[in-house]
Amino acid sequence: xxxxxxxxxxxxxxxxxxxxxxxxxxxxxxxxxxxxxxxxxxxxxxxxxxxxxxxxxxxxxxxxxxxxxxxxxxxxxxxxxxxxxxxxxxxxxxxxxxxxxxxxxxxxxxxxxxxxxxxxxxxxxxxxxxxxxxxxxxxxxxxxxxxxxxxxxxxxxxxxxxxxxxxxxxxxxxxxxxxxxxxxxxxxxxxxxxxxxxxxxxxxxxxxxxxxxxxxxxxxxxxxxxxxxxxxxxxxxxxxxxxxxxxxxxxx
Amino acid sequence: xxxxxxxxxxxxxxxxxxxxxxxxxxxxxxxxxxxxxxxxxxxxxxxxxxxxxxxxxxxxxxxxxxxxxxxxxxxxxxxxxxxxxxxxxxxxxxxxxxxxxxxxxxxxxxxxxxxxxxxxxxxxxxxxxxxxxxxxxxxxxxxxxxxxxxxxxxxxxxxxxxxxxxxxxxxxxxxxxxxxxxxxxxxxxxxxxxxxxxxxxxxxxxxxxxxxxxxxxxxxxxxxxxxxxxxxxxxxxxxxxxxxxxxxxxxxxxxxxxxxxxxxxxxxxxxxxxxxxxxxxx
Numbered sequence: 099x100x101x102x103x104x105x106x107x108x109x110x111x112x113x114x115x116x117x118x119x120x121x122x123x124x125x126x127x128x129x130x131x132x133x134x135x136x137x138x139x140x141x142x143x144x145x146x147x148x149x150x151x152x153x154x155x156x157x158x159x160x161x162x163x164x165x166x167x168x169x170x171x172x173x174x175x176x177x178x179x180x181x182x183x184x185x186x187x188x189x190x191x192x193x194x195x196x197x198x199x200x201x202x203x204x205x206x207x208x209x210x211x212x213x214x215x216x217x218x219x220x221x222x223x224x225x226x227x228x229x230x231x232x233x234x235x236x237x238x239x240x241x242x243x244x245x246x247x248x249x250x251x252x253x254x255x256x257x258x259x260x261x262x263x264x265x266x267x268x269x270x271x272x273x274x275x276x277x278x279x280x281x282x283x284x285x286x287x288x289x290x291x292x293x294x295x296x297x298x299x300x301x302x303x304x305x306x307x308x309x310x311x312x313x314x315x316x317x318x319x320x321x322x323x324x325x326x327x328x329x330x331x332x333x334x335x336x337x338x339x340x341x342x343x344x345x346x347x348x349x350x
Numbered sequence: 351x352x353x354x355x356x357x358x359x360x361x362x363x364x365x366x367x368x369x370x371x372x373x374x375x376x377x378x379x380x381x382x383x384x385x386x387x388x389x390x391x392x393x394x395x396x397x398x399x400x401x402x403x404x405x406x407x408x409x410x411x412x413x414x415x416x417x418x419x420x421x422x423x424x425x426x427x428x429x430x431x432x433x434x435x436x437x438x439x440x441x442x443x444x445x446x447x448x449x450x451x452x453x454x455x456x457x458x459x460x461x462x463x464x465x466x467x468x469x470x471x472x473x474x475x476x477x478x479x480x481x482x483x484x485x486x487x488x489x490x491x492x493x494x495x496x497x498x499x500x501x502x503x504x505x506x507x508x509x510x511x512x513x514x515x516x517x518x519x520x521x522x523x524x525x526x527x528x529x530x531x532x533x534x535x536x537x538x539x540x541x542x543x544x545x546x547x548x549x550x551x552x553x554x555x556x557x558x559x560x561x562x563x564x565x566x567x568x569x570x571x572x573x574x575x576x577x578x579x580x581x582x583x584x585x586x587x588x589x590x591x592x593x594x595x596x597x598x599x600x601x602x603x604x605x606x607x608x609x610x611x612x613x614x615x616x617x618x619x620x621x622x623x624x625x626x627x628x629x630x631x632x
Contacts, residue, residue: 182543188536190537190539191537192541192558193537193559195554206546206554209550214550214553215553259540
């Protein structure tokens with residue numbers, strides 16, 4: 099059987115006296131989309147930082163395509179990180195570069211230094227970047243400057259960048275929380291379609307549970323750093339929502 | 351006096367936060383502040399009195415001097431066009447000194463600003479020497495550098511250009527570092543997480559967004575250096591300033607007037623052009 103694209107086992111972390119993660123365990127298969135929900139401060143962002151090893155978890159293990167990231171450091175960790183594409187809430191595009199040049203940034207590690215300095219990535223890399231843009235339906239915006247695009251378009255450029263990086267796992271930390279509902283829908287649809295088409299494992303934190311339907315295959319719920327639910331998205335009910343957010347949460 | 355004022359200022363919050371003392375009576379507090387205000391007033395007043403003495407202010411001398419200058423001004427009219435081509439050539443020399451000097455300074459600054467910027471170089475033991483170098487270069491005026499270079503490489507525009515380049519590289523480097531520190535951290539972090547080297551991530555993710563402000567800083571310093579290179583001529587470092595000094599020494603006032611007019615036109619023209627360019631970069 100194939101190893102899971104991403105496996106997290108018994109992850110736990112404390113900031114001083116405060117436990118932010120406690121016994122988080124899950125697996126994501128290639129091509130699977132997993133939504134992670136939980137109130138602010140539930141540990142979602144810390145979980146992401148622990149997976150990329152930006153924060154070293156106190157206990158537990160993170161395995162990427164069968165490779166234990168927790169045991170790597172320095173150059174090896176740098177190399178292994180390339181397998182993880184990141185999508186940020188604030189897009190983090192280089193504002194004055196075109197959409198396609200931002201996508202090419204995903205290949206920065208492999209490009210020779212002179213090509214990066216001269217900003218001459220070469221025809222092969224450029225055409226690959228263009229096809230990544232096409233996969234998120236932005237082929238006709240390739241030469242537009244990033245800061246001229248709408249928020250939803252910028253986030254889709256960021257998804258294309260993760261594609262260009264040939265990541266096997268994409269982590270998206272609140273990718274739609276600064277977007278309007280229509281843009282949110284197109285961004286999540288783009289994430290889902292690259293997961294299916296390229297067999298990429300997607301872990302995506304969401305603020306609104308009503309976005310789960312039609313996007314995620316599975317839902318993880320964190321509360322106070324503890325995993326409280328792990329169910330198929332189709333089985334996610336009002337009862338689960340209460341488990342994660344408590345009764346008083348007013349999300350429709 | 352200042353010591354006492356500072357001490358009383360430190361006591362105040364301590365008294366207010368200590369639970370046993372309770373809030374200080376309002377009258378007492380206002381009294382203290384008023385006392386402090388007087389103390390500051392006395393110190394500032396004393397500084398003015400001492401400075402007035404040290405600058406030898408003498409209004410009678412000024413009145414005499416003004417009438418002499420009025421005489422010169424009368425003699426200066428009409429300005430002469432006699433040596434106009436030479437004066438224009440010297441003005442060109444001044445622009446050239448500023449242009450080459452500022453460009454060389456920007457090239458040096460571009461290298462030093464990377465280790466000096468906090469977001470690109472988190473390690474203080476790398477950043478500290480870079481900052482120290484920039485501050486030293488900035489702290490020594492182009493005038494002083496030019497004097498040194500006149501002694502080292504001889505009179506003429508070359509010494510002036512070197513003086514401009516050395517001093518300005520410190521100023522530009524500091525402004526470059528600050529411009530880079532003002533950029534949002536996200537794009538750099540995103541590029542770093544792709545596993546690429548420092549040189550690649552900085553050149554790809556930082557340079558494009560920083561470029562307009564770097565160019566703006568360069569233009570601003572060019573304007574500034576046009577004005578400094580005029581003064582540099584006075585110490586024999588070439589340019590129109592040298593002509594200005596000659597005219598004063600020869601008491602050739604019509605020629606002096608022409609030179610002043612050329613300088614005004616030059617400074618205005620460069621400021622306008624560069625200001626417009628900078629606006630289009632924003």
